[in-house]
Amino acid sequence: MPEPRLIFPGPTALARAFRLLQEAGYGCDIVAAPEGGSPCGMALAIPARHLKPALAVLAALGASPGAVLGGAQAPPGDAEPRSTAPQAPEGLAGRPPLR
Amino acid sequence: MIYLDNAATANPKAPGVGEAMAQSLGTYNGNPGHGGHRLAVRTTLAVYAARAALAHLLGVADPSRLCFTSGATAALNQAIAGSLPGPGHVICSTWEHNAVLRPLWDWQRRTGGRVTVLPAAGEAPLSPDDVLAAIRPDTILIVLTAASNVTGAICPVVEVGEIARTRGIRFLVDGAQTAGHIPLHLDTLPIDLWACPGHKGLLGPQGVGLLYVRRGTELQPLLLGGAGFDSERQEPPEETPERFEAGTLNTPGILGLGAAAEHLLTTGIEATRAREVELQAAIQEGLRRIRGVRLYTASDPGAGVGVVSFTIDGWNAAAAAESLDRDFDICARAGLHCAPLAHRALGTLPDGTVRFSAGPATTDAEIAAAVEAVSHLAAHPDTAGLRQATSRA
Numbered sequence: 474m475p476e477p478r479l480i481f482p483g484p485t486a487l488a489r490a491f492r493l494l495q496e497a498g499y500g501c502d503i504v505a506a507p508e509g510g511s512p513c514g515m516a517l518a519i520p521a522r523h524l525k526p527a528l529a530v531l532a533a534l535g536a537s538p539g540a541v542l543g544g545a546q547a548p549p550g551d552a553e554p555r556s557t558a559p560q561a562p563e564g565l566a567g568r569p570p571l572r
Numbered sequence: 573m574i575y576l577d578n579a580a581t582a583n584p585k586a587p588g589v590g591e592a593m594a595q596s597l598g599t600y601n602g603n604p605g606h607g608g609h610r611l612a613v614r615t616t617l618a619v620y621a622a623r624a625a626l627a628h629l630l631g632v633a634d635p636s637r638l639c640f641t642s643g644a645t646a647a648l649n650q651a652i653a654g655s656l657p658g659p660g661h662v663i664c665s666t667w668e669h670n671a672v673l674r675p676l677w678d679w680q681r682r683t684g685g686r687v688t689v690l691p692a693a694g695e696a697p698l699s700p701d702d703v704l705a706a707i708r709p710d711t712i713l714i715v716l717t718a719a720s721n722v723t724g725a726i727c728p729v730v731e732v733g734e735i736a737r738t739r740g741i742r743f744l745v746d747g748a749q750t751a752g753h754i755p756l757h758l759d760t761l762p763i764d765l766w767a768c769p770g771h772k773g774l775l776g777p778q779g780v781g782l783l784y785v786r787r788g789t790e791l792q793p794l795l796l797g798g799a800g801f802d803s804e805r806q807e808p809p810e811e812t813p814e815r816f817e818a819g820t821l822n823t824p825g826i827l828g829l830g831a832a833a834e835h836l837l838t839t840g841i842e843a844t845r846a847r848e849v850e851l852q853a854a855i856q857e858g859l860r861r862i863r864g865v866r867l868y869t870a871s872d873p874g875a876g877v878g879v880v881s882f883t884i885d886g887w888n889a890a891a892a893a894e895s896l897d898r899d900f901d902i903c904a905r906a907g908l909h910c911a912p913l914a915h916r917a918l919g920t921l922p923d924g925t926v927r928f929s930a931g932p933a934t935t936d937a938e939i940a941a942a943v944e945a946v947s948h949l950a951a952h953p954d955t956a957g958l959r960q961a962t963s964r965a
Contacts, residue, residue: 482801482802482809482810482811483605483799483801483809483811483814484604484605484616484800484801484814485605485620485623485635485636485811485813485814486636486811487616488616488617488619488620489620489624489634489635489636491617491620492617492620492621492624503608503613503616503617504608505608506608512801512802512809513605513608513800513801513802514607514608514800514801515608515613515616535634536634
């Protein structure tokens, strides 16, 4: 079964989500989007078990995808991220906090 | 060479800027956001990393609110034209740069709109009470420079922004002289739109700037073209930043600016600011001691950014700057600094002033040498040059 694809309205939104998910410990890849499925020709592919918690992370940061392809067939999500490192603000893990 | 023209462009740039720009021509030489192959994706992520670093530096939670432009002028034109679809009333200050004034004069001519220019308020650059008094029922926009590029005086952005916010008037800030000089947290300031160049206080390369667009701010894009996606639509994308980034981005400039932001995040803008105030105090103290030199700057170094304007009795400003360059190897800027109303307010038309603007790399010895050079000029008036200037006038 193919991994779910997260579809974003533009490349910056996609890049932002990619960084946020990586920093939250969820592995994902940028892949060519299914034909006609993404306005920017790219999508985020994420393991099905991470889909639900990853969507929660993105929603909490105002970075939700415009659509999820293949998510309906995904098995139940793994609630824990792969990393338990502290979360940095807005895609900048390891940096000092905002001043 | 002693470089004292950092208000025009920073020299030197931050460490790492040149290397990042060179990388953009190899490792990151795809077209960001325009394509799904690995090089385009890699470049898209590199551009995003630069945007995220700048957002962190400027206190912006969502990097998508920062749009890359070709500079502060482009950002200000976008903000002004995109906010003023028809006539109405706009308020600005006497300290504005032509990057603000000329778009406003053009709008006024084309639409019959009206611009009110706020005067200086004695020693202060302007009074918030004057802003209140100038507001009309049809006031659409208030534009204010965060600091004068002629005197360095810091304007009361927060106070004016609060006035604008409580009355539902859009507030645009020209951050050309404060970005990288003063710690900022744009998300918490009462600002709707904020523009800055990348090549001044941010220590990045020329040809790249930023426009911050607060979420919910309706803005018509000025530049229309390919976004790399949604190509069948006749309208530009709704998404920020792509709505305001038509065409291919300046990837070398953006990656260079990203490297500069990383540098500033490491060194800290507070430290830069503390050094700037020290240098400002040293320049002012030195110049004030020289008979015949008149300063046009905030008397308290902490109330200004690192800009000191001055005239020398017996010298035309341009001739003085020429002599500083030729005879003393000092780079300084003379003239009106693209801010004609500021010079009208200061009484320094038509020749303007000489401007010293130190930077993070400026040393105490360089300031001492510059003061000594001005002292030499003050003691030796340029009578021939003055006669020429008078006959030209």
